[in-house]
Amino acid sequence: MSFPSSVRLVEVGPRDGLQNEPDPIATSTKLELIDRLGGAGIRHIEAASFVSPKWVPQMADHREVMTGLSRRSGVTYSALTPNLRGLEAALECGIEEVAVFGAASETFSRKNINCSVAESLERFAPVLERAGKAGVRVRGYVSCVLGCPYEGEIAPAKVAEVSRALFEMGCYEVSLGDTIGTGTPLKAKRMLEAVAREIPMDKLAAHFHDTYGQAIANLYAVLEEGIAVIDSSVAGLGGCPYAKGAAGNVASEDVIYLLDGLGIETGIDLNALAATGNWITQAIGRPNRSKVGVALNAA
Amino acid sequence: MSFPSSVRLVEVGPRDGLQNEPDPIATSTKLELIDRLGGAGIRHIEAASFVSPKWVPQMADHREVMTGLSRRSGVTYSALTPNLRGLEAALECGIEEVAVFGAASETFSRKNINCSVAESLERFAPVLERAGKAGVRVRGYVSCVLGCPYEGEIAPAKVAEVSRALFEMGCYEVSLGDTIGTGTPLKAKRMLEAVAREIPMDKLAAHFHDTYGQAIANLYAVLEEGIAVIDSSVAGLGGCPYAKGAAGNVASEDVIYLLDGLGIETGIDLNALAATGNWITQAIGRPNRSKVGVALNAA
Numbered sequence: 001m002s003f004p005s006s007v008r009l010v011e012v013g014p015r016d017g018l019q020n021e022p023d024p025i026a027t028s029t030k031l032e033l034i035d036r037l038g039g040a041g042i043r044h045i046e047a048a049s050f051v052s053p054k055w056v057p058q059m060a061d062h063r064e065v066m067t068g069l070s071r072r073s074g075v076t077y078s079a080l081t082p083n084l085r086g087l088e089a090a091l092e093c094g095i096e097e098v099a100v101f102g103a104a105s106e107t108f109s110r111k112n113i114n115c116s117v118a119e120s121l122e123r124f125a126p127v128l129e130r131a132g133k134a135g136v137r138v139r140g141y142v143s144c145v146l147g148c149p150y151e152g153e154i155a156p157a158k159v160a161e162v163s164r165a166l167f168e169m170g171c172y173e174v175s176l177g178d179t180i181g182t183g184t185p186l187k188a189k190r191m192l193e194a195v196a197r198e199i200p201m202d203k204l205a206a207h208f209h210d211t212y213g214q215a216i217a218n219l220y221a222v223l224e225e226g227i228a229v230i231d232s233s234v235a236g237l238g239g240c241p242y243a244k245g246a247a248g249n250v251a252s253e254d255v256i257y258l259l260d261g262l263g264i265e266t267g268i269d270l271n272a273l274a275a276t277g278n279w280i281t282q283a284i285g286r287p288n289r290s291k292v293g294v295a296l297n298a299a
Numbered sequence: 300m301s302f303p304s305s306v307r308l309v310e311v312g313p314r315d316g317l318q319n320e321p322d323p324i325a326t327s328t329k330l331e332l333i334d335r336l337g338g339a340g341i342r343h344i345e346a347a348s349f350v351s352p353k354w355v356p357q358m359a360d361h362r363e364v365m366t367g368l369s370r371r372s373g374v375t376y377s378a379l380t381p382n383l384r385g386l387e388a389a390l391e392c393g394i395e396e397v398a399v400f401g402a403a404s405e406t407f408s409r410k411n412i413n414c415s416v417a418e419s420l421e422r423f424a425p426v427l428e429r430a431g432k433a434g435v436r437v438r439g440y441v442s443c444v445l446g447c448p449y450e451g452e453i454a455p456a457k458v459a460e461v462s463r464a465l466f467e468m469g470c471y472e473v474s475l476g477d478t479i480g481t482g483t484p485l486k487a488k489r490m491l492e493a494v495a496r497e498i499p500m501d502k503l504a505a506h507f508h509d510t511y512g513q514a515i516a517n518l519y520a521v522l523e524e525g526i527a528v529i530d531s532s533v534a535g536l537g538g539c540p541y542a543k544g545a546a547g548n549v550a551s552e553d554v555i556y557l558l559d560g561l562g563i564e565t566g567i568d569l570n571a572l573a574a575t576g577n578w579i580t581q582a583i584g585r586p587n588r589s590k591v592g593v594a595l596n597a598a
Contacts, residue, residue, distance in 0.1 A: 181594070184560025185519050213553035213590035214560070217516040220484050243597035247590050254512035261483025261513070291512035291546050295480070298542035 004228035006265035007046060009252060010175070010205060011037050013280070014065075015046040015080060016249055017237025019058050025284055027061045031068050033280050036071040037234060040272035042252075046099065048079040066093035078139065082113070087127050091134055098131055099139040099175075100124045101164060104159040105148035108179075112143075121165050128170040134214030140166030141207065145176045145191055146183030146218075149242045156194035164198040173203050175231055178218065180242050181211025185221035194224050208250050210289075211240045215250035216258055223262070230255055230258035234279035236289025251290030253277055271296065303527035305564035307343060308551060309474070309504060310336050312579070313347040313364075314379060315548055316536025318357050321462065330367050332579050336533060337371040337573035341551075342452055345398065347378040349385030357400040365392035377438065381412070386426050390433055397430055398438040398474075399423045401465060403478045404447035409479075410541065411442075420464050427469040439465030444475045444490055445482030445517075448541045455493035463497040472502050474530055479541050480510025485521035491521050504528035508550050509588075510539045514549035515557055522561070529554055534576035535588025550589030552576055570595065 014034050018025055030047075037045055047069065053060035062079060069077055078097035081087040090098055102120050103109040109117045124140075131138045144151075145159045163174045176195065178188070188208070195204060206227050208215040219230060233249035240248040256270045270292070277293040288294050313333050317324055329346075334555060336344050346368065352359035361378060377396035380386040401419050402408040402420055408416045423439075430437045443450075444458045462473045465487055475494065477487070487507075494503060505526050507514040534549035539547040555569045569591070576592040587593050 009382045184557055187562055211594045212556050212592060213515055213550070214557060216512055217519040217557060220516040220519060240594070240597075246594040246597050251512065257511050258483055258516060259515060262485055291509060295510050295539070295542045295545040298539075298545050 001260060003223050003264060006228065007223075007259055008229045009042055009255065009266055009268060010044045010046065010231045011022055011039070011042045011234060011252055012046045012231050012249060013206075013233040013235070013237045015049050015059070017233040019049060019056050020238065020241055021058050021284065024056065024253060027064045029067065029283055030061070030065050031070075033276070034065070034077070035070050036279065037273075038075045040276055041266070041268040042273075043074055043267065044076045044078070046079065047077045050079055050081045050090045051099055063093055064088065066090065066095060066163050067282060080197040081127060083123060084126050084130060087130055091136065095136060097137045097139065098127075099141060100166070100171070101141045101143065102162055103143045104154050104162050105144040105151050106299050107150035108144045111150060112220035117162060120163075121169065124166070125169060132170055138170060140171030140174045142166065142174060143177045143179040146178040146187055147180050149180050150179070154229060156191045159191055160194040160198045163195045167199045167203060169286075172228065173205055174199060175205040175207045175229075177207040178209050178215075181209035181215065181240065181247070183208065183218050184214050185247070188218040189221050189225055192225050192227065196225070201226045202228060205231055209240065210236065210247040210250045212241060213247075216254055219250070219255060219258065220243050223264070234273065234290070235281045235293055237280065237286070247289055251277070251293065253290040253292040257292045301525060302522050302563060303525060303562060305527065306522075306553065306558055307528045308341055308565055308567060309343045309345065309513045309528060309530045310341045310533060310551055311345045311506075311530050311548060312336070312532040312534070312536045312551070314348050316532040318348060318355050319537065319540055320357050320583065324357065326363045326367065328582055329360070329364050330369070332575070333364070333376070334369050335575040335578065337374045339575055340565070340567040341572075342373055342566065345351075345378065346376045347390060349378055349380045349389045362388065362392055365389065365394060380426060382422060383425050383429060386429055389534045390435065394435060396438065397426075397438045398440060399426055399465070399470070400440045400442065402442045402462055403453050403461050404443040404450050406449035407443045407447050410449065416461060420461075420468065423465070424468060431469055436471050437469060438556055439470030439473045440476055441465065441473060442476045442478040445477040445486055446479055448479050455490045458498045459493045462494045462503075466498045472504055472528065473498060474504040474506045474528075476506040477508050480508035480514065480539065480546070482507065482517050483513050484516050487517040488520050488524055491524050491526065493526070500525045501527060504530055506530035509535065509546045510542060516554055516594070518549070518554060518557065524564070533572065533589070534580045534585070534592055535572065536579065536585065540575070546588055549591065550576070552589040552591040556591045
C-alpha cells in the first residue's frame with residue numbers, strides 16, 4: 001500500500017460529459033466551462049471530439065472549441081480523434097494531444113464502432129503514426145475494463161492485452177474505463193494488477209463511472225496500488241447511456257475531496273471546482289451529480 | 300488487511316431515514332417498509348424512536364409501529380430510547396433491543412440534546428440499568444466521529460473515550476457515526492484504530508453518511524480493518540439536516556453491492572432490497588438516493 005504523493009486529474013466533462021446532451025450547448029458555454037476548469041487548477045482538459053456530427057452532433061463545433069480556447073500556461077487541451085480524418089482536422093486546430101478509444105469487450109467494440117477489437121487497433125495505427133510525426137501525444141482509452149453491458153464480466157487478461165497493444169503502438173498513457181460502473185474495489189485492484197504486469201503503473205489512468213455508487217471506493221482501491229492519474233467529469237456530467245437517469249462519470253469534485261482527505265496533492269481548488277460544477281449544471285439545466293458540489297452549495 | 304467473511308447490516312431507514320420527513324407518513328406504510336426489508340433478508344431493523352412527538356412528530360406512532368410489526372423469525376426490531384420514559388414505553392411494546400445516542404463533540408451534544416457529553420452519559424446510566432434488568436440489549440451510537448458541524452475536526456481519542464464509556468456502561472455494540480459525512484478513508488481508519496484499542500473490533504459498527512460521496516470508500520477502508528457491522532438506510536432515506544438537499548445515510552443497496560462485489564456474505568437479496576427502495580421512495584414522494592437502486596430500476 002503506497003499512495004502517490006500527487007495525482008493528475010484529467011477532466012473529461014467538456015467532452016465525455018457533454019457529448020450525449022440532446023439539446024445544443026452554445027460553443028461559448030463550452031469555452032467558458034473549459035476556462036473555469038483551468039481557473040480551478042485543472043491541468044488536463046479533454047475539450048472536444050473530432051468525430052462526424054452525424055454520430056455526435058453535440059461535438060460538431062470541435063474546431064470552434066479548439067481554436068476558441070483561451071489557453072492557459074501549463075494546461076493540456078486534448079480531443080478524441082478516432083480516425084485519421086479527425087486527427088488531421090485536430091492538427092489544423094493546433095492540437096497538442098489526442099486520444100483513441102478501444103474496448104476490452106469484443107461485443108462492445110462491434111456494437112459501438114462496428115469492428116472487432118483487433119480491427120479497431122489496426123485502425124488506430126495510422127492515427128498514432130501520423131500523430132507521432134506531428135509531435136502530438138496520443139492517449140489510449142480502453143472501455144469495459146470492469147464489465148460490459150453485453151458480455152457481463154471481462155477477463156483482466158483481456159484488458160491487459162488491449163492495454164499493452166495500445167501502449168506498444170505508442171500511446172503514452174492508457175486510461176482504463178469502467179464504462180458501465182459495475183466494478184467493485186477488489187475487482188478493480190485485480191484488473192489493475194493484471195494490466196500493470198504489462199505496462200508501468202505510471203503510464204496508466206483510472207477512468208471510473210459511478211453508476212453503482214462504487215467509483216470513489218474503486219479509486220481509493222487503485223490509489224492504494226499506485227495509480228496517479230484519474231479521469232473525472234465536473235458535476236458528474238454525462239450520465240450513463242446504458243441506464244437512463246443513472247450516474248456516469250465520477251464527479252471531479254468528489255474525487256478531489258477524496259484526494260484532499262488522503263493528503264494527495266492535485267493543485268486543484270475544490271471550492272472553485274465546485275462553483276464551476278454548480279454554474280455549468282445551472283447553465284445547461286442538469287442536476288448536479290457531485291455530492292460534494294451539492295453539499296458545499298447547501299452549506 | 301483482512302476482510303470479514305460476513306457482515307451484519309443494520310437498516311436504519313424506518314427510523315433515521317424517516318424521522319425528519321415533514322409530512323406525516325402512515326403507520327401502515329412504515330409497517331410495510333419494515334416487512335419488505337425483512338423480506339429482503341435484513342436481520343436487524345431500527346424501527347422507531349421513543350422520543351417525545353414534540354421533538355420528533357414523525358416518530359409519534361412508535362407504539363403502533365412496534366406493536367403492529369409482523370415479526371419475522373431471526374430478525375431484531377430495535378428502537379431509539381434516549382431516556383427512561385422512552386425505554387419504559389418501549390418495554391411495554393415488548394421491545395428486545397434499544398439504542399442510546401451520544402456524541403464525540405461537546406458542542407454537538409449541547410446543541411442537540413442540551414447537555415455535555417459527560418452529562419449525556421450520566422443520563423444513559425439508568426436506561427442501561429433498567430434495560431439490563433429487563434433483559435433488553437442496548438446499542439450505543441456515537442455521533443460526529445469524523446467531524447462536527449460546529450467544531451470541525453474531532454480527535455480520534457475523544458471518539459475512543461466516549462465509545463469506551465458506552466461500552467463499559469453495558470452497550471453490547473457501539474456504532475460510530477459520521478453524522479455529517481465529511482470523513483475520508485484514511486481518517487476513518489485512524490479513528491477506528493483509536494477506538495479499537497479500547498473496544499474489541501467485533502463490538503463496533505460503522506454508521507457512515509454519504510454527504511460528500513465518500514461513504515462507500517470509507518466503508519471499504521474500515522472493512523479492511525475488520526469492521527463487520529454496517530448501518531445504512533434503504534434508498535439513502537434521510538438526507539442531511541446540516542446541508543439541505545444533500546445526501547445523508549449511505550444507501551443500503553449501495554453497501555450490499557459493495558459487499559457482494561467483495562465476496563462478503565450478508566444474506567440480503569439485492570434485487571428485493573432495491574425494489575423496496577424504489578417502492579418506499581415512490582410511496583413518500585422522495586428521490587431514490589441509491590445509485591444501485593436507480594441503475595437497477597433503469598436496466
